[in-house]
Amino acid sequence: MRYMATYDLMETVRNTNQWLGASALAMASYPAFSVFPNPALNWMAAWGEVTERTFSRMVMKPDWNIPPFVNSEGQDRIVVEEIVIERPFGDLLHFRVQGRSAPKRKVLLVAPMSGHYATLLRSTVISLLPDCDVYITDWHNARDIPVSAGKFDIEDYTLYITDFMRELGKDLHVIAVCQPAPLTLAATALLAEEDPTAQPSTLTLIGGPIDPSAAPTEVTDFGHSVTMGQLEQMMIQRVGFKYEGVGRMVYPGLLQLSSFISMNAETHMTAFQDQINRVANGEAHEHDKHNKFYDEYLAVMDMPAEFYLSTVDRIFKAGEIASNSFTVKGKKVDIGKITDVAVMTVEGTKDDISAPGQCIAALALCTGLDASKKASHLEDGAGHYGIFAGNSWRKNIRPLVLDFIDDHENATPPSYRKRGKPVKDAANMNVAV
Known part of the structure; x- marks a missing residue:
């Protein structure tokens, strides 16, 4: 696991999914398709929008965005x-x-x-x-x-x-x-x-x-079920060429995120399916409850x-x-x-x-x-x-x-x-x- 190629492979998978989401959204949103309305295209656009947002958030540090308050x-x-x-x-x-x-x-x-x-x-x-x-x-x-x-x-x-x-x-x-x-x-x-x-x-x-x-x-x-040697082999990778910390040994954020999600996989799957349906039906918005939570939850950092x-x-x-x-x-x-x-x-x-x-x-x-x-x-x-x-x-x-x-x-x-x-x-x- 401790290779740049492994780290870069994970980033490639993330980047590819972000591109697939953006491509699906763009294709399903062609104005010409509006001549013949099709629910499948609406669902495709919704899937693309949610997928692109999901995978792009994984490499973004959220802004603090602290609002003013009234004294x-x-x-x-x-x-x-x-x-x-x-x-x-x-x-x-x-x-x-x-x-x-x-x-x-x-x-x-x-x-x-x-x-x-x-x-x-x-x-x-x-x-x-x-x-x-x-x-x-x-x-x-x-x-x-x-x-x-x-x-x-x-x-x-x-x-x-x-x-x-x-x-x-x-x-x-x-x-x-x-x-x-x-x-x-x-x-x-x-x-x-x-x-x-x-x-x-x-x-x-x-x-x-x-x-x-x-x-x-x-x-x-989990901490007691594995040895330190096993943990190092399974969890530690070397930062790839894309980032300033190239060569640094880290516990990657994307690997951590997969562990977070696996603990409640069914709950997260249902949440994303529901969000796709809401987007398709025009019921979702930029700062709805789902986006507010997952924009933060999906933004992970390497340790x-x-x-x-x-x-x-x-x-x-x-x-x-x-x-x-x-x-x-x-x-x-x-x-x-x-x-x-x-x-x-x-x-x-x-x-x-x-x-x-x-x-x-x-x-x-x-x-x-x-x-x-x-x-x-x-x-x-x-x-x-x-x-x-x-x-x-x-x-x-x-x-x-x-x-x-x-x-x-x-x-x-x-x-x-x-x-x-x-x-x-x-x-x-x-x-x-």
Whole structure:
């Protein structure tokens, strides 16, 4: 598998399908065919439109497209993206709200490097902007990073996060979503020991695999069912000649996407069949529910091979975070050193990627943290996506996270945000003992 030819073959298949879709749409749309209306041509055009859009999205990084929001005084606030720190494998991105000078919570969203771009958290960013000054880790597609930039594994990832925290300084609130949760916990512990003044005020871990063995899922079962040698042979390829990262070893986004889809193949097949029918019947539009979801879902990025392999080996197989034996550059990171950072975990009862029990394990690892600084929330009926971007996030989890931030924030003025019930009375909010 580890050849440029294999990588280029996958890109050739994708490119061919995109061309077939475009060709079918163009042929079925000839004006002359309108003289003799034929439902089959309508269906052919619909198939072509959906197919071309589907395969073209797989190599496009989505735009953030953060809309303006209206403040409490009825004024539009324009949001501008600014790069604060630029690095080869990822940037620290700031969403600056023009004209806003009121005190606000400073929040760093740590986005996953697990196959999709950071734009997967677009709705999370939008929901936080009215109440927070939002920053995010914007990871780069490994196929576009020259080999000369060097390697990038989970230790490098952890150090990137510590650097971003140092840059943002005190009174910072960190929210890590899914994959980066264990490494963000390690980064916080590293700062607690080496640079306490750079620690965040709060750390919220959402659906992350702190202890994957606590509640096995299909993802964890796969990690234990193959050896590292088999995984490297099956999953790792070398970037082909089309991209700037030619020769770099990666876990390809297209290969990841095939794995994502195979987990719910029937659901995705039905969704695309229904969309073709809607297009044929004139019921679909550019920004309908299907396009909005799949434009993001299909946009995948390559991961550096060393990052992917070290994640499986050290987080899932060896459980280094779960056993508090994780090291960075040869130095042990002791999670028990966290004593001043309030830590909250969020899980969903129907999360089939990081099942309930995996994330809350972080609280037991924080042996040096007082119980008053620990909290957990289990969202009933929520799946993996819902706990950070769906209805569950908007209606229940987001308010609880903001309340948790306010309870452990010195810089946020009283009554800056209209609070609901106190955290101790909030539904499903448990202070961990």
